[in-house]
Amino acid sequence: DEVVVVGYGVQKKANLTGSVATVKAETLESRPVSSVSAALAGQMPGVTAIQSSGRPGSQTGTITIRGKNSVNAVSPLVIVDGVPGSMNTIDPSDIESLTVLKDASSAAIYGVQAANGVILVTTKRGTSDKPTITYNGSFTLSQNTRTPDLMNAYQNMTWTDEIRKGNGQAPLYENIKGGYLDGTINRDQYGDTDWMDVVFRGAAPQTRHSLSISGGSEKTKFYVSGDYSYQEPNY
Secondary structure (H helix, E strand, O other), X not given: OOOOOOOOOOOOHHHOOOOEEEEEHHHHHOOOOOXXXXXXXXXXXXXXXXXXXXXXXOOOOEEEEOOOOOOOOOOOEEEEOOEEOOXXXXXXXXXXXXXXXXXXXXXXXXXXXXXXOEEEEEEOOOOOOOOEEEEEEEEEEEOOOOOOOOOOHHHHHHHHHHHHHHOOOOOOOOOOHXXXXXXXXXXXXXXXXXXXXXXXXXXXXXXXXXXXXXXXXXXXXXXXXXXXXXXXXXX
């Protein structure tokens, strides 16, 4: 005789006491990334997205809401169009809006699974109109933020001897440095290669293409999309 619905419902924003934040589709589409977790970085206060892998093509990250809430640091519950799922399998261009329920009062309707917060994802849908084709493309270059400025072989000899002298030890390269500069000794005996410069290149290209077709009639609506992403390594 009685039905209790948990996890669904509508209420006025003025009556909502919990902490809720929303990101619109325009914000996600404006960022040249291939995963939703990467697109969320720096977009909401209290929501942290950390990318632990630098592997090309792997931009998925770990999301925490208001820090780690348990020893195991379980990820927040993700609801995609009303069904539990993963937001990293969704093209950011296919998202209409993304809402984060941050605290217990707003996430309590989802039960114990919402202990680490809830992320509600609403995807785009077709409309009762003529078919519409939408294309989003980007081309970017990625590079190392900072690389160390290394000494050459002669500088390393000089500073090594200075350190040894300061520690009361005899210098190692006092009779070698002069011959190293004028070429009277074989320089190949002493490493002088900046491997950071040899291994890494200046910039690596990354491209992403997203194509969607939507439309329909009063009775039937459709939305079909596809995404292609390619990223080259920095070495």
